[in-house]
Amino acid sequence: METRSRLILLSHVLLIFLLCPLAYAHFEEVHTLIQAGHYTEATNKLEALAESTNDIAVQSWCYYQIGEIYYNYTHQYTRAIEAYDKILKLEKNGLAAEELFLAIIKKGDVHSRMGNYHEAIQIYDRLIKLAPASHFVHKTGLQKIRDINRALSDLREQQRIAIQYKGTPLAAIAQFQIAELYRNHSQLNQPEKAIEEYASLLEAHPDAIMAPEARWRIAHLRHTVLNQSALAMATYRKVTEDYPSSNFAADALFQMANIHRTTKKYSLAIPIFEKLKQRHPNFWNMHAVLYWTGVCYEQTLNYPKAIASFETFLHAYLPQLDPGYLGQISMHDKSVSEVKAEIRRKIEELAEQMAEVELGRLNKARADRDFSEALSIAQHLIATAPHTPQAEQAAEQLPTLQQLTAIENLREKLQDQNLVPIEVARARLQIGSIYERKPLQDHPKAIEAYQEVSKHHADLTHSAEALYRSGLIYAEQLSAPNEAIQAYKKVIETHPNTLQAMMANFQLGELYRKLHRYNEALQAYETTIGYPERDRYLAGGYKDSFADRAQFRIGRVHYDDRRYNEARFAFEEFIQNRTQSPRLAAAYVYLATICENQSENAQAAYYYKRAENLLPDNPIQMTMLIEEASALGSLQATDSDAVMRFLKENRKRLETAKTGSNQ
Known part of the structure; x- marks a missing residue:
């Protein structure tokens, strides 16, 4: 939804620039003021521009920007609603439908942010009634209402668990889940409330296993949602101080360095990037650390270190990098080859004769169990002599050295x-x-x-x-x-x-x-279901959990033990009670197989058809079906096309058999 909204806004801004060349200058000026934190001045200029023009496209853009400032930066939500209402009033003047839809969505989001979920649902309902059923915003409105209602239901359940299990780790998990519901924009969308819940969790359960993540979430919300950089920086720093061994400490350092980098304080960013490389060599986003370190060194005119950083990125990380991670270096719109060409323009290769010496140093450092030094040498060798046999040997060792160095650092900490x-x-x-x-x-x-x-x-x-x-x-x-x-x-x-x-x-x-200890398996699965569920939200509105899996496995256990009546009852109960399960298609296929074995061909065909209807363009259900139905001897397919053929052929065979028997 956010991506679509941004695309609409971008097209909106481009249209304004075409119709009103002077708007571009205002856009640049407002953007600069917002980046500098001069929000009052920015809103005053936008108000003045809106009042001075009769162009409703420009007026709409001005009020949208004002609403965004109040919503994202100053958190004056009532004023944000007033700004979006001004856009809605332009409807009678011929405002474009897309701009009207976007304003309605934003107004609903503001009410959600304020905790006014009833009002938000009414606003999204208006969107549903205005937009054609085929329009994506119609579906967006429906989804937002579903998400709010589901989140409120989940909130009540987690609050109940927190009370029932007060003082236990399960209460801490429930409180974390509550904070997550408030944090997610697609659920309760109250970052300030989420911060309160995370802080309460940290106070009540300071030693909880999710404590580092809770502290990091507070910092990340202040950083990326509430635009409170100073508070975010202080909280990220506390993550690194209080939880230095956690993965969240590594990401906190990364975010701190990026706050400095994006505000062009490159000399402050560099030591934090270097600390991150030293303390957390196995950080998942290490390719971005190397790239942005090079940028910072380049901006501070330290070209030798810039070249070293860029070469490490180019040769050690880019070849194995999934293109989806290019967004971490602000190159999501480029291909890997384009990125490679761009970086190559910045760097030079060192002489090949250094390679043999560097490999010797690498092998000695590893033999001496000085893994940190060995890792540094390996990275430098790969960067400076990438096409040599020695660099290939170093590259093979690199992943292992990263992990051994991380362990070495942790063992030193234990001293x-x-x-x-x-x-x-x-x-x-x-x-x-x-x-x-x-x-x-x-x-x-x-x-x-x-x-x-x-x-x-x-x-x-x-x-x-x-x-x-x-x-x-x-x-x-x-x-x-x-x-x-x-x-x-x-x-x-x-x-x-x-x-x-x-x-x-x-x-x-x-x-x-x-x-094949089936009774013990059933008892273990039943015990699993008795615990409070911790849901994992999947695409398409599905929810997964250990309880979901356990309830499904109960049916599988009965099936494997040839207790077909019990298996049938279990799967029928499953599809009735687990309507958001990713295993629905698998349950239908088991039921179809059981019915077919019991000579209930019409019912079996029905269940095959239910599975068929779920699977097209549904990778979640398809993946689970292939995984869960492996016990069915007749279904050994591992690709979606084969699965669909299996279902269609079985259904048609059963339907044909039924027609023949009727004749």
Whole structure:
């Protein structure tokens, strides 16, 4: 929705420039004032321009900009509504429909921001009635109403959980979910209220496992939604101070540096980027760190370091970069080849004879277990001599060196005698997670690190996470189901009111199901359903959760154990109660198979048809069907076309058989 709105606004602005050349100068002037924080002056100029012209397109643009200033920058929401109302009054003067629609949407968004959801729904309902059913804003209005009603329902449920489980980790999770509902623009859209909820969570549960994310969310809302850069900077800094071992500390540094960079304070951005590279070498957005460091060095005329940064970006990160991540360096409108050509214009290659020496230094540093130095040499070698065999060897080692360096840094942190216990737990948990990931995938060492967490921090929720992760490794990587069962049961026994306990119950169900211990599997799945749900919102309005999966698996267990009547009842109950599940199509296919086995061909054809209707242009349902229906011997397809052929052929066969029997 936001993207479409911006496209409408952009076309609106371009039209104004074509019709009124003087508007371009006003646009530049207003933009400069807003960037400088001179909001009153900007609104005064816009009001004056609107009053001085009879061009309704220019008037509409002025009032829209005024509304945006009040909405996004000064948070004077009543005034924002007044500005959008002025646009709506232009309807009688021939205002373009798209501009009218956009003003209605924005007015509804402001009411949502104020917590006036009833008024917001009425406004979106007006949009639905005005726009043709085929118009995207008609669908947008319907979706916004659905999102608000669903979010309010979810809010009430999470508030109930927070009260019922007060003082437990589950209450902390519920409070975090409440903050998330307020944070999301597509749900309750109250960033100020979200900040209050995150702050309340941090006060009530300072050691919660999601505490770093809550603090980061506060900073990010102030930064990207409320445009409060100074407050955002202070809060990002607190993330790095309070949770230095978390992934959110890495992103907080990245955001701090970017605040300085976007305000052209390049000399302040550089040391923060360098600190980020040093402390968090495995940061997911490292390609952007390298690129923007080069930009900052270039702007401060430090060309040697700029060249080094650009070359590292070009040769170490760009070749493996998904084009979708180019937006992180403000090049979303360019192809990888265009980016490559642009960067190459900035840099020169070093002499090839340096490559052999650098590789020797790299190998010695790694042999000495000085992984930080080895990583630095590898990056420099790849950047300065990218087409040599030595650089290829360095590139092969780079991902491993990044992870080993991160572990080295964390182990050095653990030597600090003043480190508080919870930070020790976080560091040890992070070490285990790094060993677990590619390319290291050293699962025994990951388990060792997790055992250190559960041994020394048994009272913290981090212990539950460590035990849970150990269970996953035993089950999925080491083929040790007994050890996995033991780890999951310990989670449930020692940390019963945690998210990890709920997930451990589900994983026990998965293990028992695979071991054909069906009654134990059913019990584990039923226990999973008994926990408060933590929903994950998917495209198309679907919601996934462990409870959803568990309820579906109950049907699968009965099916696998040839209890077809029980399986049928379970799947029928599932489609009745889980109307937003991503597994609906899979449930229909199971029901169709069961009905066919029971010679109920008409009912089987009906269920095949229901699955067919769900699947076109629906990757969520299709993916889940392929994943969940693998137990059905007759359905072994792994691509969508084959699945659709299977369903259509079975339905037609059953319908033909029915017609033949009637004759």
